[in-house]
Amino acid sequence: MGRIFKERTPVNEALRLFLENISTLRKTEEVPLESCPGRVLAETIISERDVPHYRRAAMDGYAVRAVNTLGASPANPVLLQLSDQIEEGGAIWVHTGAAMPEGADAVIMVEDTATAGNLVEIRAQVYPNRNVGQIGEDIKKGDRVFEEGHLLRPCDAAVLASLGFDRVKVFKKPVVAVIPTGDELVSRKKCVDVPPPGKMIETNGLMSALYVKKWGGIPRCTEIVPDNPDSIKRAVEANLDADMILLSGGTSVGKRDHAPEVLAALGKLLLHGIGASPGKPTALGIINSVPVVCLPGYPVAGLVALYFFVRPGIRKLAAIPEVPEPILKRRLAAKISSKIGYVNFIRVAFEGDKVRPLTGAGAGILSSVAKADGYVLVPEDIEGYDEGEEVDVFLIE
Amino acid sequence: MGRIFKERTPVNEALRLFLENISTLRKTEEVPLESCPGRVLAETIISERDVPHYRRAAMDGYAVRAVNTLGASPANPVLLQLSDQIEEGGAIWVHTGAAMPEGADAVIMVEDTATAGNLVEIRAQVYPNRNVGQIGEDIKKGDRVFEEGHLLRPCDAAVLASLGFDRVKVFKKPVVAVIPTGDELVSRKKCVDVPPPGKMIETNGLMSALYVKKWGGIPRCTEIVPDNPDSIKRAVEANLDADMILLSGGTSVGKRDHAPEVLAALGKLLLHGIGASPGKPTALGIINSVPVVCLPGYPVAGLVALYFFVRPGIRKLAAIPEVPEPILKRRLAAKISSKIGYVNFIRVAFEGDKVRPLTGAGAGILSSVAKADGYVLVPEDIEGYDEGEEVDVFLIE
Known part of the structure; x- marks a missing residue:
């Protein structure tokens, strides 16, 4: 009672200290490509295939030997036989993406041709490899396609599929225990009507859990814990298998504010009190390498602590790469x-x-x-x- | 054969035309607050409660009648009796968030007090309502809290919880059928090894489905459809119960490009050919009020059409409000x-x-x-x- 904040750590300094104490989890799991977007690659992808794995036509038209089109123009077309004997001067119809016939080294666009019975009139000359996609032109066998730590997007899932992947190894999402504390709180699940005076519906735990999920963690919500050190201690101890713990409420300096002292008793209190408004009563600490954030009970202050510490904390735990903030x-x-x-x-x-x-x-x-x-x-x-x-x-x- | 693009609609004009033909779905469903973030409210929320629903202490300290603290200062403290008889000059301990005792109209911060036995020394004067949260100071009964069409965030879920909500009415996500077409495609599910020359693993359908999901739709992926008009027609007809249809591949002007003609036969082809590179062969249309996008088979061109038309199309169907693009x-x-x-x-x-x-x-x-x-x-x-x-x-x- 009558305690005041002895310290007020600047936000940047507090964040630096917090992140310094967080180690990236390196637990991995395999997920199907269908659910890989938003996940972080836990392996470097080196292609074991050429993509495409065959020479392909890049246009609809006629596969030919380029040398047989020399000098062709609209005024002086060259006539080729429709035949699969390409080397002997044949031309063969190919769709975009089709395998190039043996012996053909170029494709004449359909727009530059006309057919007459068994003959194709070629109205433009082409050089070798014209309109032909080479083996490995997209991805070569042995190419490093994605580095470990890459944040996967839908277009990346398509690339992985083209390499023959159906599942991919990613980092596990961190489990974040969310522990709401406060004698005044009642669960909305147990409270259909307006609660009695002095009682409030618990909302910070819900908000925290939903931000955890949005930012790449798996929230694990506990029951509401009353404002006494033993109950809070037991709740924290029961969740030390989580990757991060959020204690909501009880972070100020009043009679009922026990979260920081419990944190100090069970592990290391890094700091209590930050230079943010709202958000001042935030406390940060570590218990057996599990980062703990004590979120102020005032909801806007809690939101600030979520944005300032929980989001970067989850990113570091989960190895989520920084993207430029919009x-x-x-x-x-x-x-x-x-x-x-x-x-x-x-x-x-x-x-x-x-x-x-x-x-x-x-x-x-x-x-x-x-x-x-x-x-x-x-x-x-x-x-x-x-x-x-x-x-x-x-x-x- | 030998067809060329007759038109090349500018992208903005194409998008305007496409959106003009799309009606917002107004199908609704109820979801629990735990899964409401990212969803669009389908009702205006008018509070049926005051939040808070009781006068509450905004600080830890002593609840008093302000008039009884007149003139108090560190040098000239006022002594009050610890008693629940506030009106008669008592003071009573309150925690932040506690209900204000009957008769009390202010709270003295604990920092401005000291106790001695049954007495409290008051070292600052307060005016009425000081450090007291009034009924409805957060939300008043009858307040319009959220308008229909609001995109829900985790912090909004917390507000809804405080109003007594456990579920909320949102617009249903649009179902988007994704139909990959192409004789050259093989499903990666059926293809463990490198496919034979001329065959490619299907990847555009996967990419499209994952973007649909990311942008707020529910993808429904069909089997690969061969390049013939009847098969494509049957596949489209089988999916006319969807809210949007994506046909991937077969949009160009070659022998095997049937998607736009099927679209024209079954409904209305709005346009074929856009002024985008890549992406030119994109076609857009409507069949019985179901918007259809024919995505080019070249993957980067397909991605462009997804970004230019499918994303805004889903937003309009689902009533997802515009947010400033980062x-x-x-x-x-x-x-x-x-x-x-x-x-x-x-x-x-x-x-x-x-x-x-x-x-x-x-x-x-x-x-x-x-x-x-x-x-x-x-x-x-x-x-x-x-x-x-x-x-x-x-x-x-």
């Missing part, structure tokens, strides 16, 4: 005031081609997030932005 | 040459802080997409971009 440049429809010393997470809504900051709503007001399309981060050393200033907007996924 | 500004590491009269889809790979165009790979070279991180679109009326020029890069998902 950032929208927008002008502000109203000024933003910000607290010096804190990264301010400002919810904003699109308004025409501008964004309007949703101010006035505290960290406890979840509906302000529902109204927000994105957020703007104001750095620690800036007092805010003026109306009309251009800012970087991150979308709220 | 675009990265990057300088070119090499020049791009482009064909006038066509939107050129240029594959690019990140190279430091620049992008390098992957030129030299034709539309048949799927591995060029695997190597690409994104693409640049060069408009019809531009011949290309110089090395060092800044371009808009779209990520390949």
Whole structure:
């Protein structure tokens, strides 16, 4: 009681410390190509095949020996026999993608020909290999097609299929235990009506679990744990087989805030208190190499901690490669005031081609997030932005 | 044989025409909140509750009547009795989130107090409602919380949970039939070894199905259909209960290209041939209000048609709202040459802080997409971009 935050670690420093303590899981599994998009390759793919594995026609037309078309033009067409004796001056019909007949080294586009009975009139000359796809022109046997760590997309699944794969080895998704804590919470599954005064429906655990899933983890949601150190300790211990643990609530400095002390008792408390607003009461730690994030119970503060620490934490655990974050440049429809010393997470809504900051709503007001399309981060050393200033907007996924 | 493309509809015009012919499906279903992210709300949510539904303490501290703290300061603290008789000058301990006791109208932060036996020393004065969350301060009964058509996110699921929802009404995902056509194709499920010359493993259907899934549809993959009009006709007719049909292959102007003519026979061929490179042989049509896209068989051309028409088509069918497309500004590491009269889809790979165009790979070279991180679109009326020029890069998902 009466404790205050002794420290307030800057967000970047907190993240660096957290990630430094997280090791990438290297557990792998095989998945069918149908479910590989979004997964991370756990093997380097070296082709054991040539693709295509045969010389193919790249156009609809006639397969010929190029030498037999020398000098052909619309005014002076060359006549070839429809025959599979290509070497002796024959021409044979091929579709795009068809195997080139033995002896043929070029394809005359159908547009440059005419047929008359058993003869083909050739109206253009071609050079050898014209309109022919060579063996291995797409992928050669021995080519490194994908490196380990590649994030697979639908088009990559098609490439793997062309190489003869039906399944592929990927990194397992990390299991993230989500433990909601708080005497005031009731499960919505057990609560059809409005709960009694002093009781709230649990929502942060649901939100956390759904973000975990979106960001590439497998959420494992526990029952609501009451605000006492022993219960929290037991719940954490029961989940130390997970790859990450999220404790929601009980992270501040009040009588009922036990999450950080439990974390310190069971493992190492890396820090408690970050330079973010909302989000200050966040605590981070490690228990037997399992990263633990104590998320503030105020929902907007919890969301900030999810974005700042849980998302990069999952990425590191799961070896998900960085992709450039989509950032929208927008002008502000109203000024933003910000607290010096804190990264301010400002919810904003699109308004025409501008964004309007949703101010006035505290960290406890979840509906302000529902109204927000994105957020703007104001750095620690800036007092805010003026109306009309251009800012970087991150979308709220 | 010998047919050529009579028309070449500009991409934007083709898309406008296609979307004009697509009606949004309005079929709905209920899903549990756990699976609502990414879905589109099919009802407007008007709150039937106040959130919070009771006056709550916004801080850990003592609930009091503000009037009883008048003039309190560290130098001149006010002493109050620990008692639930608030109106008579008592103070009572409250946690953040706890229901405010009857008669109390403010909370003194614990940091501004000290206790001595049965007394609380109050070291700051507070005004009425200080540190008290009012009934409905987050959401009021009767508030419009979400409009129909809202794309649900994890944070929105939490808001819905706080309103007492356990399930929510969303628009059904459109079912998209994916029909690969081509005599040269073999299913990878039936082909463990390298197929014989002239035969290729089917990959476009897999790629299309996985993009359909990613973009919010439910793919329904059929068997490979041979290149004859009757077989294609039967396959299309068997899938007219779907919400969209993709025919892959057979869209060009060769002997074996029957997809557009089947489309014209069964319904309305809107256009055949678009001003895109690759992607020119794309055809679009409607059969009994079911939109049909004929995707070129060359895989990169097929990908272009997926991006240009299938993605927006699914969005319209499913009422998925537009979100600003993430675009990265990057300088070119090499020049791009482009064909006038066509939107050129240029594959690019990140190279430091620049992008390098992957030129030299034709539309048949799927591995060029695997190597690409994104693409640049060069408009019809531009011949290309110089090395060092800044371009808009779209990520390949």
